Amino acid sequence: xPELPEVEAWRATMERWLVGRSIAAVHLVDSAxxxxxxxxxxxxxxxxxQSWASSLVGSSVKGTARVGKRMGLQLGEGWxxxxxxxxxxxxxxxxxxxxxxxxxxxxxxxxxxxxQRRFGxxxxxxxxxxxxxxxxxxxxxxxxxxxxxxxxxxxxxxxxTALLDQARIAGLGNIHAAEALWxxxxxxxxxxxxxxxxxWRSLAAAIREQLAEAVEAIPPGEDxxxxxxxxxxPFAVYGREGEPCPRCAEAITRVVxxxxxxxxxxxxxxxxxxxxxx
DNA sequence: TACATTGTTCCGTC
DNA sequence: CGACGGAACAATGT
Numbered sequence: 001x002p003e004l005p006e007v008e009a010w011r012a013t014m015e016r017w018l019v020g021r022s023i024a025a026v027h028l029v030d031s032a033x034x035x036x037x038x039x040x041x042x043x044x045x046x047x048x049x050q051s052w053a054s055s056l057v058g059s060s061v062k063g064t065a066r067v068g069k070r071m072g073l074q075l076g077e078g079w080x081x082x083x084x085x086x087x088x089x090x091x092x093x094x095x096x097x098x099x100x101x102x103x104x105x106x107x108x109x110x111x112x113x114x115x116q117r118r119f120g121x122x123x124x125x126x127x128x129x130x131x132x133x134x135x136x137x138x139x140x141x142x143x144x145x146x147x148x149x150x151x152x153x154x155x156x157x158x159x160x161t162a163l164l165d166q167a168r169i170a171g172l173g174n175i176h177a178a179e180a181l182w183x184x185x186x187x188x189x190x191x192x193x194x195x196x197x198x199x200w201r202s203l204a205a206a207i208r209e210q211l212a213e214a215v216e217a218i219p220p221g222e223d224x225x226x227x228x229x230x231x232x233x234p235f236a237v238y239g240r241e242g243e244p245c246p247r248c249a250e251a252i253t254r255v256v257x258x259x260x261x262x263x264x265x266x267x268x269x270x271x272x273x274x275x276x277x278x
Numbered sequence: 279t280a281c282a283t284t285g286t287t288c289c290g291t292c
Numbered sequence: 293c294g295a296c297g298g299a300a301c302a303a304t305g306t
Contacts, residue, residue, distance in 0.1 A: 001284065039286060041302055069285090086284050086303090117303050119284065157296065166285075173284075259298070260284080 002084045004069060004139055004171030005214035010090060011066045014073060017092055017111050018061040018104065023075070027103035028053040029096060033113065035121045038083060038134075042118050052124050053102065061106070065131055067138055068170025072131045079128050085119025139171035140211055146201030153192045159203070160188035161258045172207065175238045178263050180210040182237045182247075186273040188255070188262045199273040237263040 002010070028034070032042035034049035059076030066072065071082040082088075091097040091112045102122065103112040113122070125131060136152055137144055144152065152169050153162040162168060163177040172180070181188050183206035186199060195203070217234070233239050236246050240263060241254040250267025 041286095043302075083285085115303095116305085117283085119302065155295070161297090164285090261282090 001086055001173060001175065002069065002088065003173035003176050003214075004066075004211055005176070005218060007069050007071055007084060007171075008066055008215055009218040010084070011064045011071050013090065014071070014111075015064050017090070017109070018073065018106060019063060020061070021106035021108070022060045023056050023058065023104055024107050025105040026053045026056050027096065027100075027105065027110070027112075029103065030101040030118075032118070033101035033115070033121055035123050038081070038121070038123055042121075056104075061104075065128060067132050068135050068166055069173070070131055070135070070170075072125070072128060074128070079125040079131065081123040081125055081131055082113070083121050083123070085115060085117060085121070087116040088120030089114055135166055135170040136168040137170065139169055139207055144169065144204055144207070146197060146204045149204045149207075150192075150195070150197070150200040156191045156193050158189045158257055159186060159192050159195065160262050162192050163207075164258070164260075171211070174260050174262075175235065176207075176210050176214065178238050179235055180206040182265060182269060183210055184273055185269055187266075187269045187271050188257060188264050190271045190273075195272060202273050237265060239263065 028050060031049040032045065034046060034052060036046050036048070040046070056075055061073060061075055063074040064072065069083070071084070073080050073082060091100070091114050092109050093112065094110060096103060097112055097114045099114045099116040100112045101115050101120075103110045113120070137148070149169070153159065155162070160177055160181060163172050163180070164174065178188065180203065184199070184202040186195070186203060237252050240252045243252050244250070245252055245265035245267055248265065248267040250265055252263055253266055255262050255264070
């Protein structure tokens with residue numbers, strides 16, 4: 001379940017694997033991975049997919065970008081948006097891996113986009129600017145200080161739900177939204193409109209710290225395996241229903257908001273937040 | 279089998 | 293009509 005940190009890691013990986021190389025061949029394993037728009041579905045189909053893929057041959061990869069959870073690749077004069085969905089990842093191997101959707105042969109190796117659940121996709125774009133359409137500011141945007149965050153998240157909605165709204169702030173998913181709220185000591189059901197300046201400042205700082213730590217926790221230059229599968233759970237509250245809060249020892253609770261699980265600590269997360277500790 | 283996961287969209291309600 | 297909540301949808305492993 002890639003959020004901003006994982007997408008950023010993949011972007012950096014694509015910088016190393018692809019940028020500066022010329023595309024010798026494209027292997028379109030599943031043409032439904034190419035979509036005319038982000039909102040179209042695999043079953044909708046798109047008759048231009050194959051011709052777009054073919055048109056890439058001979059062009060070179062010139063750069064990468066990331067906005068929120070979207071990655072961009074500059075291929076020739078155009079750009080392509082890559083959305084990882086739930087299970088999208090990249091594999092560098094001569095042979096297509098399981099669930100391979102498309103492969104870019106850049107001469108010295110082949111880079112495959114593999115996606116078991118097929119929620120991920122590639123969307124050809126006119127230019128780099130199109131990467132940002134429909135998105136609020138990136139979650140690591142310097143403008144998102146306390147005041148900027150308050151302006152981005154107006155209304156009576158629960159702050160957890162609002163943090164997941166990519167049109168308001170781009171890059172947070174279910175895990176890092178919950179972790180940031182725990183860091184800030186803010187209860188997830190708190191209506192945005194009831195947060196004061198101190199609450200917004202702590203939340204803005206918590207988001208920045210949460211994402212920065214997650215980015216740094218991913219070893220540069222390596223593939224990574226999502227940590228909740230098998231290994232130790234590195235999160236304070238996510239996936240820890242019933243376990244003691246690492247800050248106050250109260251039992252972590254799970255509630256459903258907007259159809260999604262929210263993990264939080266009723267002991268030290270309060271409406272409006274608590275004073276930042278330490 | 280039912281359920282869990284995500285981002286997006288659609289629809290009903292206030 | 294805007295805001296918001298809830299449900300549906302995509303795919304598939306458990």
